[in-house]
Amino acid sequence: MGFSPPSLSFILFLFHFLSTISSSHFCAPDQSLSLLQFKESFSISSSASELCHHPKTESWKEGTDCCLWDGVTCDLETGHVTGLDLSCSMLYGTLHSNSTLFSLHHLQKLDLSDNDFNSSHISSRFGQFSNLTLLNLNYLDFAGQVPSEISHLSKLVSLDLSRNYDLSLQPICFDKLVQNLTKLRQLDLGSVNMSLVEPNSLTNLSSSLSSLSLGDCGLQGKFPGNIFLLPNLESLDLIFNDGLTGSFPSSNLSNVLSRLDLSNTRISVYLENDLISNLKLLEYMSLSESNIIRSDLALLGNLTRLTYLDLSGNNFGGEIPSSLGNLVQLRSLYLYSNKFVGQVPDSWGSLIHLLDLDLSDNPLVGPVHSQINTLSNLKSLALSDNLFNVTIPSFLYALPSLYYLDLHNNNLIGNISEFQHNSLTYLDLSNNHLHGTIPSSIFKQENLEALILASNSKLTGEISSSICKLRFLQVLDLSNNSLSGSTPPCLGNFSNILSVLHLGMNNLQGAIPSTFSKDNSLEYLNLNGNELQGKISSSIINCTMLEVLDLGNNKIEDTFPYFLETLPHLQILILKSNKLQGFVKGRTTYNSFSELQIFDISDNDFRGPLPTGFLNCLEAMMASDQNMIYMNATNYSRYVYSIEMTWKGVEIEFPKIQSTIRVLDLSNNNFTEEIPKVIGKLKALQQLNLSHNSLAGYIQSSLGILTNLESLDLSSNLLTGRIPMQLGVLTFLAILNLSHNQLEGPIPSGKQFNTFNASSFEGNLGLCGFQVLKECYGDEAPSLPPSSFDEGDDSTLVGDGFGWKAVTIGYGCGFVFGVASGYVVFRTKKPSWFFRMVEDKWNLKSKKTKKNVGRYGARGN
Template sequence: MGFPPISSLSFILFLFHFHSTISSSHLCAPDQSLSLLQFKESFSINSSASELCHHPKTESWKEGTDCCLWDGVTCDPKTGHVTGLDLACSMLYGTLHPNSTLFSLHHLQKLDLSDNDFKSSRISSRFGQLSNLTHLNLNCSVFAGQVPSEISQLSKLVSLDLSDNEDPSLEPISFDKLVRNLTKLRELDLSEVNMSLVTPNSLMNLSSSLSSLSLLDCGLQGKFPGNIFLLPNLKSLDLSYNKGLTGTFPSSNLSNVLSLLGLSNTRISVYLENDLISNLKSLEYMSLRNCNIIRLDLVSLGNLTQLTSLDLSSNNFSGQIPSSLGNLVNLSNLDLSNNQLVGPIHSQLNTLSNLKYLYLSNNLFDGTIPSFLFALPYLQYLDLHDNNLIGNISELQHDLLRLLDLSNNHLHGSIPSSIFKQEQLTALILASNSKLTGEISSSICKLRFLQVLDLSNNNFSGSMPLCLGNFSNMLSVLHLGMNNLQGTIPSTFSNDNSLEYLNLNGNELEGKISPSIINCTMLEFLHLGNNKIEDTFPCFLETLPQLEILVLKSNKLQGFVKGPIAYNSFSKLRIFDISDNNFSGPLPTGYFNSLEAMMTSDQNLIYMEAGNYYSYFYSIEMTWKGVKTKFMKIQSTIRVLDLSNNNFKGEIPKVIGKLKALHQLNLSHNSLTGHIQSSLENLTNLESLDLSSNLLTGGIPTQLGGLTFLAILNLSHNQLEGPIPSGEQFNTFDASSFEGNLGLCGFQVPKKCYGDEAPSLLPPSFDEGDDSTLFGEGFGWKVVAMGYGCGFVFGVATGYIVFRTKKPSWFLRMVEDKWNLKNRKTKKNAGRYGARRN
């Protein structure tokens, strides 16, 4: 038995219907495909544009294929129009121009361009033409400029995310239109959009359907409207890091659907008592870091059993950790750092088996570190630094740890071997415990994801593991300073490493400075001071393009400091300290000409830190204004040049006056000769100047008095002579600034300047008709005549002596001092006369 017969025409109609069905389901409209391909061609693919992704979605976009099947593209199954475009994390790099074919896709309903790099493109007003959009996400894609008011035309939007871009701004008029017109909004994220001109009261017009509002770090100032907290559908509210934002968190009628509350670093008054906390039964995330907390019942926090993240850091809480926190069994993140909590870390935390992040740093905890912390099964981040903890470090019971910071405690013993098995570890910081001992095992080089390694200020001994030079291309911080390490500096720094901070200061290292350091092309901080290194000046370091701090002090370095040998040598150097060595020859004038960062002031008051995700601030100890000082953080504005305690000879070059941004200049304890350069007057930011213990001659330039920030001046133990300039800054310096210069005179030193107390030659009451007023009562013409005669005889005799001895310097100096005194007094009187006239 067979199939019934089918005519040829029927078969053709069947195939056409089948093909039409397939087409309507899959084939996109030709104009849509063309627009997408042209959009793709306007960008390049760059791995740095999307740091967390490694799959560019547009790779699957091929001409001649169905665009509805392309990665990230969604189509209407009937019309073939593109309705959704998800290009999040696609490594797109380039400018998004207003004439982009993206804006011809008028049927788009969902558009996600987040986590790409659009190179500070403006957010185009043409986004407002995509009138069917319900979801628009431009998060973290390096957009800049003003947010266009045309965004408010997207009346169908239910989700808008413009957060984490290149400081875009939102004008009050545009924001007002946005909140009035987008009445269907459920999710709004404008974090890091500059809204400093927007009045917080404008937020009162937000839709009652809003479920998520995120305005982190927007520069909002003024009183925040309290009714926002009472929106009936609000589940997520984050206003953190708006330091000028005030107002009061309501004490009643809070919605019990609230799951996220972020008020960190605001001045909004938080008043949470028992009953109010009990209402927040849905709360999963609460961040009140550095907040204006008026009252918060820590014990009642135990009722918030849905909490997964709790941040109460930087709030001056005291006492012990309340045992009720042990009820928060769902917690994965707990941050109680920067408070005044005391006592041992009790076992109440033992029940928090879901903890991944535990931050208890900067408190007053004492006792040993409880072993149960190292047994928490999911723990990844443990930060206990700056407490009073004692004892050994226990062995870890798992291998999930990513960060371990136990620095600034009183721990002792060796590093447990289980730490070297933490394959995901990115930061290991055990600094400043003083009693940690033993050798640094080469097993540490098994930590191939390590980015920060700080074992400084301990008692580690032995040699540095040579593998530290090349064991990981991810390591950005290596700090082994202030230990008892011996041997040599590793000579195996590999190409393409990520090292930014290298500190081996204060050990017993010998040998030479390895030229392989020039492979560390990202290096910003290099401190090899206080060792026993015997070498010449490592001029190859000048080729490091990012180097900002170079300290080689207190070693056995010797020879001339020649240079530069390369273009742009040390152009970014901010701190240059080669003091306490045996360098000789002239000062390195060539380098003075290339220290560009010391010629211009940096107005950005930021602290220098490693560029990885873990906040590691650079620190340094140096002599600052004559006192040994430890800077826990280094401002990027600081400029220091210290060449003291060497054997430099010759004159101070005039070119040093180019270094206008210097804060501290120390050339003391050398063998410098010649005069103090008047070009130093150009160093208008100078706060400390030390030229002591040299062989400098001549007078002190009066121009130095114009250095209005100069707080420390040391010119002692030279061969300076003449009067110490008076007025301006010089009146603030005592005798110690000038001692050991026998030729100096002035009120600061024992030797008074000749004629200091003599009356003015032309007092204001001068009267030509009465010579008694000039010389004083009872002093007339006879005395003048006698003086004239004696002066004539003295002058002839002195002239004869000068002619015969040919050594007139003492006489000329006396006459010059007298002449200068007369000139000063004449100018002073002229100034008074001019002031009266004006």
């Protein structure tokens, strides 16, 4: 029987295939062994890769051809490994200098990006890969210094060391890189510390360079202008080098430049005709918070290839140029944090490809429907912090691809309608004037990560238990509304990824969630200002990541919850204005409450002596925090913590909390006996309130050690003896209330004490001093050192709180009251001793004020 034509063709093909295989080599044995040993030196961890997850080494099996392994490329003639791509492979461990990776001498391309090498140092042995043309060590958690041996890789065309935030590059090493890597076309050193490198060192970069990325490198000084003129330069990224100066040229530019990012630099950019005509091929342009001079934004309408435009944070005024409607290829447009007025231009209806639009933080007004209702491809829309005073446009509820919607801080009115899609991942409608119930469609957004409907005041109804179906929810903030009913029991354990739960300032009743699941991610729990009853569940100790717990202003009946001391990261604990009772004893575990920065158990029924052992544990109140940042959720960093707190005698809700703040408030309880000396250890305290208790004995002189103290309230107790002179050195003390005790003797003078009026000392009949209009006799008469205006600036401690201006007003009122009193005494011919005292103090104060007025004025700016 003969072969049919198809069978013969197959045989011929098989013969050709086998002959091809026989003429090539499999992976060399030593190469295979090296790769397997390299694999064994790392573990696989899902947290080791962030951008993508592809554990390529799992396909590496002994006894198989390594040239067929995932991520491995071989020379088919020699069997040598020439390429290794292990990006996103979830590798975790240390890359040692004796790693078998360095025995792969024939490598031409090596990509290890997006793994976790656990603060390894970049080995000098990388310099042995003499054939490398591509080296990508991006985002590997490398630390230390870049070795100079990297400069030996003279064949490199692409080098990426970016996003290794603890990595530094020294000037000598950088000079060698520039001199030796003459074939470089792509260089990315983003986030590598180059603060010691002179920008002028860049002048010798290869003329073949097509992409240069030096973002967030700490560069200082004048950026060399010739870099902008490199003939092949297509992409330039210098973002987040706020020490860089210089000028971006308007002429002689490379006509191939397609990407330009000068955001957060001080490099001058002149938006003029010459520049625009030289940037015709530009597709990506970011000048956020940059140094734009003599700008004509309308000219940007000529850059018709733009797909990305960011002009945020530049204080541009006037109306938004209608010419931007010419940029029909735009995918992303960011104009937030400017001063644009008026409405969104009608011409924007042509931006049909727009995916991301952010016009936040501008005084724009509505309506918005006619301008952007045709942008059916929008995925992200942010119009927050504007002056829109209309109902939410109906078309927003119908956009099929919309996943991010932020309309907070406007004057929007009306009901929240039902969404006609389920693609939302982020929804923020807070701080508007919306009313009605929460639409059920919100609870059907299966991928929703953040739901923020706070501060609308008029949202009513109950919180549906359907909310617990949102298994990806990380932030839930429904605070400052009129929601009623009980808190859904499932809120304590429905999602292990929930970081923020804020239901404060509503009309919720019933019990606090009683079951908090283990291994949850809760960092912020705020139920303040409701009518919740019952006890505090001990299962809250399962919230091991909890940083803020605010249960204040409820009807909780319980004893002090000692089990909370086991929470290792608790920084803010507010239990004020409940029905808590009993004693507050010392610690029972090591390091209990050591992270507490704000502790408020005021207005309860706690009794007994102040807990000395407990105060000894407050380590965070013993040391100041120099990080001037607002406290925010770690797992969802865009969410900034807020609390309600009594600050300098005024009840305020703070939408932001500075990490430096330290507050201890034990007021309005039944604490007895003396103020313990150990309280002087809390040197970082800025506010101490022990008022309205039954504390007896002397005021401890150790309070004078609290040099950061801005507010001290010991009023309405049974304190006796004199006011310690040591309190007179508290130069930041702006608020003092020692009223209604049994104090006697002279009031300390000088520093801040000269700014306090009689109300700070009333109800202490034994006190004397000019503040209470009672002379002290003999050697008890207080002297009058110069007044100090150095009261500290608390405006940075808490967002939208009271600052130095309020303190100055208080001082001014007290001063006017004193002068007026003296004048009345003089006109009514009261005792001459009082006239002499007031006159002497006035003369001395006038002389000192003239000397200090400049310093005071400077602090006030």
